[in-house]
Amino acid sequence: MKTNYKSLVSLFGLLSILIQFTFSGYGQTVTISGELRKWDKVQLSFMLPGNDFTETDSTFKNNRVDVLFTNPKGDTIRVPGFFAADGNAANTSAKRGKVYKAFLRPDQKGIWKYQVLYYSGTDVVLMDVNQLPKPTYNITGEVGVILENNKSVPDLKAKGRLQYQNAGDFKHRRYLKFAETGEYFLKLGPDSPENFLDYNDFDFDAVADSCDLCSKHFYKPHAIDYKEGDPTWKGEKGKDIMGAINYLRHQQMNSISMSLFGGDDKNVFPWTTLDNKFIFDVSKLEQWEIVLDHIEENGFLLHFKLAENENWDALTLNQIKVYYREMVARFGHHLALEWNIAEEYRGTPASAIPKIDWLASIDPWQNHRVIHTYPDEHHKYDEWLRLTAKLTGASVQSSQKNAYVSAYDGPDGILTWIDKSKGANQPWVIASDEQNPGSTGIFTSEDISVSTVKVEARKRILWKTLIAGGAGVMWYGGGQGDFKTENFNRFSKLFTWSRYAILDFFKGNAIKFWETVNRDDLVSDTANCLAQDGQTYIIYLENGGSADLNLSRQSGVFSVKWFDPRNGGDLKNGTITSVTGGGSRSIGNAPDSVKSDWVVLITKKTVKK
Structure with a gap:
């Protein structure tokens, strides 16, 4: 269903169930909105009593909402909630309010229940569940009766959550699988621009004007791809980025990549300013979510890069804990999602373990978790396997060595790491997510007006990845393309070859690739x-x-x-x-x-x- 988010508040009366609670002298209204159907985005929102919260570090560190959702079988999942200002910040740019939200993506039909737990106290957001104090407020009720889903593809609600297989045959576990349809997944799409979210129509409290690679996006070439009824905010904002997504869908891509904390482009970040990494920009993040909803409805996996080479060590562990929690709370519900701990992670393998562990512990949906290295540092994957890191795959940067021959079974080879992860009894989902060199990528020139690509893209990246048993390919646009891509048509040859391979050959001939091995x-x-x-x-x-x-x-x-x-x-x-x-x-x-x-x-x- 396409939704104009500007009218979201007025639609609550049509889509919501209002439940009134009274305790501690305050009247509490819990609002359940969205379609009560399997896999749909069901939003729980409520107002905390007392004075307004504002965008301060105290709000994000010392106030915590967890929602326990209980399914019809009696099983419970713990979902982090988040501060939403006035509840409509995408349109109002509000920075204060008392509204908190949490998302449920029900995977079963029947009656679901909720329990809202609000905690307050110094650094309560940083605590493990077993360290939490007694909740200040405890609200219980019914979400309602979840019905069968009625969506159709490309909307991912028709397929359910894309999941890593924690058990079963090694062959199957090399691929992600949709929970509803049982369909196995091969990804294809653009890895660039990594600064996809540096978009002019988003709210920006602070801008880094002196950044060489801070290239603001407008996506004007895709204005013609916008369709009436696609979501917007503040009236007409967002049309061109929606058009870009529509174009990619028309090209039959199924994955899109983006940084959430840019290293090169300093204007991609979730906070109000880079000076305080505990204060999150509520309105900007709500606008991001409108775009991400549209991406999901068009059938895409979201590849989120949580850090990059330039900033992998820019945050303290406490900052990381709050950052990861906010991203999981706001975006982790999406049905096809890949968390990338860092692009080109430069730290020791052991230094990544606390980050990986924390992410695994707070993500109720247990989305796919990967990490990415330099082409000459793939030996780090040996260490992560030895340390039994809670990764479910590897995001491989394919090396140009010997005209990309190494990308198949060399040190950075897809086949190499499929075999090694199998040998360690940790079958990884492995894809070629970037192709060096950094200057041109798989294109013949770093000039983004040049769309010709190297023939090795088809021969030694796309087909060799698939024959190795890899999970797909995302195409890197080169140093300029990674920041200045405004028109995705530059990737058209790569998209065409990808369609031929994955859609025409594998799917068109009903090949059970998940039953195969190299x-x-x-x-x-x-x-x-x-x-x-x-x-x-x-x-x-x-x-x-x-x-x-x-x-x-x-x-x-x-x-x-x-x-x-x-x-x-x-x-x-x-x-x-x-x-x-x-x-x-x-x-x-x-x-x-x-x-x-x-x-x-x-x-x-x-x-x-």
Whole structure:
């Protein structure tokens, strides 16, 4: 459902249940808003008694709201609440008020209940649950009866929460999975601009004017992509960023990346000013949330970078605790979300553990957790595996060494870390999220007017990632593109190749990639192979030609079809259309362009009875 947030308050009367409580001499109104349906965004808001709170460090450190939501089976989740000023700060820019909010994304039908716990005291927000004092206020009630969801794709409410699999077969655990549909996920989308949220229409209490890479976004080229009825704030604000999201959806991308605390662009941050990292900018964060809602409704995973190379050590642990809690409380409910502890983390592996642990302890939704390194520092992943860090994956920066050959099975290789995480009994979800060098990325020039890309993007990043068993690719725009991208059309060739691979080939041919593992050992040296042994073999020929496939342990007949990764389209016949098990078999040659890259799909034929 598209919502104009300017009229949100007036809609409460239509969408909300009002429950009146009286205690300690104060009348308490708890408002439940949103559609009471499975996976929908159900908002609980209420006003604390007494004087208004304001945007001060005391408000964010010494006042804490937790909401315990109980599902129909009696299980409870503890969700952090957050200060929301007057409750409509996105439109009013309010900095004071008594409203707190919390979000529920119900995963079951039936009656849900809530218990609002308000705590006050010095640094109460920093405390573990078992350290908390007695709550100052304790409010209980019913959320209401949650009904079956009625949304349709691309809205992620139709698919449910995207989750890491904590148990089960190693093959399955390499991929995130939607809770409602059981669909496994391969991500594709832009990794740039990382300063996506440095957008002109957001509220900014402070601006760093002397920052070389502080490039304010307007997204004017995407004004034509805005659709009437898309959400805005303060009347007409937000139209162009909504248009940019619509464009990406039209390109059939499913992931988008952004920093929440910029290292290069000093104007991306959640606080009112960088001088005090305990005071959060309520109105700006409410405006961010309007954009993030639109992103979710258009079917995207949110890749949040919590820090970068330039600021990974800029916060004390106490500042990190408050920062992470605020981000989890306000944004952690989104149904497809990836927390990245830091882009290009420069600290020791051990120094990241308290941050990872804290995030894992406060996120009620247990979203995907990753970390990112420099291309020459992937050895840190060895340490995180040894330390059994509470990570669920790795955000890999693919190296340009030897024209990106290393990105497959070298020190920074996708296959390398899939195998190592399996060996450590911690199966990670691993994706190529950035491709160096920092100047150009995968493009041929750092000039953002140049949209031509290196052929290795298709051959050695996209297809080699997928054949390794990787979870997808996000495309880096280079040093200028990472801050000055206004028109996502620059990525169109990368988007097209990604669609051919993930949508046309894998999904279009109903390939159960989650049942496969890398089996390069089954093919000759000129090829790479992803296989569900005895059923499906996907062979990638980077330089064309042919290959032999070892079917010595198999029986029956297998069909041989060819897919063109350069131009997409339907499967084609090559010079050989079927092979039999029982030995090493040639797969023949492509139908045309035999020196170009091809994908060969070999599947077991069903014997009719």
